[in-house]
Amino acid sequence: MPRKLHLNAFLMNTGHHEASWRLPESDPYAHVSLEHYVRLARTAERGTFDSLFLADGPQLWNTVAQRPAGALEPLTLLTALATATEHIGLIATASTSYNSPYNLARKFASLDIISGGRAGWNVVTTAGAEAARNFGLDAEPAHAERYARAAEFLDVALKLWDSWEDDTIVADKAAGVWGDDAKIHPPRHQGTYFSVEGALNVPRGPQGYPLLVQAGSSEDGKRFAARYAEAVFTAQQTLADAQDFYADLKARTAAAGRDPEHLKVLPGIVPVIGSTEAEALARERQLEDHIVHEHGVRRLEELLRLGPGSLALDAELPDGLPSEDAIEGAKSRYTLIVELARRERLTVRQLIGRLGGGRGHLTFAGTPEQVADTIERWFSLGAADGFNIMPPVLPSGLDTFVDHVVPILRARGLLRTEYGPRQTLRERYGLPRPANQHLTGVPALV
Numbered sequence: 439m440p441r442k443l444h445l446n447a448f449l450m451n452t453g454h455h456e457a458s459w460r461l462p463e464s465d466p467y468a469h470v471s472l473e474h475y476v477r478l479a480r481t482a483e484r485g486t487f488d489s490l491f492l493a494d495g496p497q498l499w500n501t502v503a504q505r506p507a508g509a510l511e512p513l514t515l516l517t518a519l520a521t522a523t524e525h526i527g528l529i530a531t532a533s534t535s536y537n538s539p540y541n542l543a544r545k546f547a548s549l550d551i552i553s554g555g556r557a558g559w560n561v562v563t564t565a566g567a568e569a570a571r572n573f574g575l576d577a578e579p580a581h582a583e584r585y586a587r588a589a590e591f592l593d594v595a596l597k598l599w600d601s602w603e604d605d606t607i608v609a610d611k612a613a614g615v616w617g618d619d620a621k622i623h624p625p626r627h628q629g630t631y632f633s634v635e636g637a638l639n640v641p642r643g644p645q646g647y648p649l650l651v652q653a654g655s656s657e658d659g660k661r662f663a664a665r666y667a668e669a670v671f672t673a674q675q676t677l678a679d680a681q682d683f684y685a686d687l688k689a690r691t692a693a694a695g696r697d698p699e700h701l702k703v704l705p706g707i708v709p710v711i712g713s714t715e716a717e718a719l720a721r722e723r724q725l726e727d728h729i730v731h732e733h734g735v736r737r738l739e740e741l742l743r744l745g746p747g748s749l750a751l752d753a754e755l756p757d758g759l760p761s762e763d764a765i766e767g768a769k770s771r772y773t774l775i776v777e778l779a780r781r782e783r784l785t786v787r788q789l790i791g792r793l794g795g796g797r798g799h800l801t802f803a804g805t806p807e808q809v810a811d812t813i814e815r816w817f818s819l820g821a822a823d824g825f826n827i828m829p830p831v832l833p834s835g836l837d838t839f840v841d842h843v844v845p846i847l848r849a850r851g852l853l854r855t856e857y858g859p860r861q862t863l864r865e866r867y868g869l870p871r872p873a874n875q876h877l878t879g880v881p882a883l884v
């Protein structure tokens with residue numbers, strides 16, 4: 439079988455471009471509209487995407503002045519989307535810093551059962567002090583500590599999903615025996631961050647575990663991915679950087695005793711599509727013209743740890759910015775943004791324009807053929823197993839991608855033309871159903 443692309447639709451209210459909500463076509467209430475998300479999910483399914491994905495954090499991001507803020511809780515929304523779709527995988531973001539393993543493992547097992555094996559979890563450690571202050575902390579826990587807690591969180595969640603063997607339920611009405619107690623395995627976990635005694639109160643889901651996705655690119659993030667992640671979302675600006683990241687992560691996965699094929703790397707791309715190159719560039723300019731730069735300057739100052747008024751719109755970034763080691767928030771994104779500005783000698787205004795489209799993800803403006811060419815190049819040159827498709831404007835950007843880019847990818851043999859028989863999300867990503875650690879006697883996922 440020739441290698442096929444994995445496509446994930448990263449859905450975000452009116453689109454990934456921060457000014458998308460201001461276009462005449464956009465619904466400023468889309469972020470709380472179930473109809474909007476049902477429409478997007480069905481479009482992605484028409485494009486035979488592997489999965490769709492919702493980002494999240496337990497805090498109100500940005501200011502409500504800037505763009506539509508707040509979002510429906512992902513697991514709740516995906517449960518509704520599970521009933522409106524048939525094939526597409528449903529990936530929810532949830533934080534290991536501000537949840538407890540028992541409650542969260544139960545929610546993902548529930549979504550997996552309700553969706554017929556289509557649940558995925560984007561495991562995040564949640565950067566930023568705003569979220570910390572919503573959970574009784576004064577400051578965000580240190581980066582390394584967040585990842586240490588995440589690793590223990592995963593170990594507990596895996597034990598909980600394995601706390602029922604697949605054939606625990608016998609439902610023997612004649613004998614009056616519903617289940618086999620010998621097949622229940624309470625975690626009895628006592629660790630640094632968690633103690634969890636009993637078995638989960640929901641059976642093992644169709645996939646065993648939801649698809650485990652991760653998106654941190656720092657040293658700690660990559661170590662975590664190599665051990666636990668089955669798909670990795672990443673922001674990469676250049677083909678060379680993406681190739682380095684891809685090779686590094688695959689090597690680390692092998693070194694962790696896992697099959698590198700069982701970790702799929704999906705860089706993000708923000709495709710700005712026009713029927714001609716000029717039309718695509720005009721669309722990109724139209725979006726940039728709607729950016730309110732004052733909002734962007736303040737956000738950039740916060741990201742760079744600068745006080746208000748430190749950045750001038752038409753100057754380059756100042757010298758003497760902190761190194762990644764000094765950043766406790768999202769380390770790799772910080773470095774990506776500073777390197778992008780320095781490499782291309784961007785002014786603050788230009789940098790805000792570039793980030794406004796995709797917050798550091800690759801933005802590509804062109805015809806459907808050019809977008810397909812970029813995707814194919816990265817896919818065939820060892821930079822990606824697939825892509826996180828991040829339309830700048832929704833729903834129109836996803837419609838255009840599915841109507842005009844998907845047929846080209848199919849014609850080139852890079853993408854399935856139909857789903858075929860029903861499959862779990864793991865099967866779509868070419869991953870095995872994990873064995874129960876209590877039966878194999880080896881740690882989960884290895």
Ligand SMILES: Cc1cc2nc3c(=O)[nH]c(=O)nc-3n(C[C@H](O)[C@H](O)[C@H](O)COP(=O)(O)O)c2cc1C
Nearest residue numbers: 493494531562564653654655656659671768769770
């Ligand atoms: C495509 C993508 C989606 C992400 N979604 C979320 C999210 O929903 N919530 C969140 O807190 N962080 C999200 N992140 C951020 C990562 O989880 C991580 O914090 C960030 O990439 C920095 O990681 P690092 O500190 O290991 O470098 C996302 C990152 C990427 C690349």
